Amino acid sequence: TATSDVILRTERVSKQFGKFTALKDITAEFRRGAITSIIGPNGAGKSTYFNLLSGAFPPTSGQVEFEGRDVTGLPQHKFAHMGVAKSFQITNVFPQLSTHENIRVALQALSSRYNIWTPRTSYKDLVVQADELLHRVGLWSRRGRLAGTLAHGEQRALEIGMALASHPRLLLLDEPTAGMSPEETRVMMDLIVQLAQERTVILVEHKMKLVMGISDRLLVLHHGELLAEGTPADIRRNETVKRVYLGQ
Ligand code: ADP
Ligand code: MG
Numbered sequence: 001t002a003t004s005d006v007i008l009r010t011e012r013v014s015k016q017f018g019k020f021t022a023l024k025d026i027t028a029e030f031r032r033g034a035i036t037s038i039i040g041p042n043g044a045g046k047s048t049y050f051n052l053l054s055g056a057f058p059p060t061s062g063q064v065e066f067e068g069r070d071v072t073g074l075p076q077h078k079f080a081h082m083g084v085a086k087s088f089q090i091t092n093v094f095p096q097l098s099t100h101e102n103i104r105v106a107l108q109a110l111s112s113r114y115n116i117w118t119p120r121t122s123y124k125d126l127v128v129q130a131d132e133l134l135h136r137v138g139l140w141s142r143r144g145r146l147a148g149t150l151a152h153g154e155q156r157a158l159e160i161g162m163a164l165a166s167h168p169r170l171l172l173l174d175e176p177t178a179g180m181s182p183e184e185t186r187v188m189m190d191l192i193v194q195l196a197q198e199r200t201v202i203l204v205e206h207k208m209k210l211v212m213g214i215s216d217r218l219l220v221l222h223h224g225e226l227l228a229e230g231t232p233a234d235i236r237r238n239e240t241v242k243r244v245y246l247g248q
Pocket of ligand 2: 046047048
């Protein structure tokens with residue numbers, strides 16, 4: 001059916017912070033297996049929308065649906081349990097632990113919450129899984145390094161590795177290339193494309209050009225409203241979008 005192509009959707013979601021409306025009546029769909037990017041200038045409401053999509057907080061009004069089910073207001077861990085993982089705009093690794101240990105912490109946090117690891121699950125299994133995740137995010141050669149000593153781009157990749165520990169079907173990334181050099185940015189974009197081969201990805205980014213080439217769909221937010229939605233080609237020729245980005 002048509003709905004099974006949609007992994008996540010929002011129906012007229014709004015978010016108020018006191019009297020301030022950060023998001024207003026956003027109705028949108030996210031297709032399974034696609035890379036959908038949420039773009040817009042700083043302050044447009046991207047992170048607020050990201051937080052609604054990942055269950056960090058509920059909308060003031062409207063509805064969030066995951067796989068056809070109303071999940072509005074469900075606690076964060078329920079989103080995680082459904083297969084939603086995210087990384088934040090701000091780096092969030094344990095600086096005093098090694099790269100490998102950071103991944104193991106993420107795997108073990110899951111074990112206690114979901115009983116994925118039984119007491120019989122060996123330390124070796126855990127190490128093997130951590131190794132595999134480190135390979136996946138390109139950090140194998142850094143496994144013994146303290147996370148705090150990694151380059152910024154590597155810390156972001158580590159964070160994504162930690163998010164992958166739960167085998168998410170949906171990966172949400174908020175400005176994963178923030179503060180990165182051009183080279184780090186290129187490596188991160190390659191990683192995102194690679195990860196998207198196995199799961200749905202929703203990406204928040206304020207630099208439109210960066211995500212144009214890799215996105216299947218784009219949502220453009222501006223002053224808390226959905227300004228435009230479509231393929232990169234649709235967005236590129238949208239006059240209103242051009243105006244908003246030129247006016248920055
Ligand atoms: P973006 O990620 O697109 O830069 P945000 O979603 O972070 O934008 O913010 C959108 C607007 O909502 C901004 O004007 C911001 O100041 C405001 N805002 C975001 N979070 C809060 C909050 N917790 N309390 C009050 N205002 C907020
Ligand atoms: Mg933001």
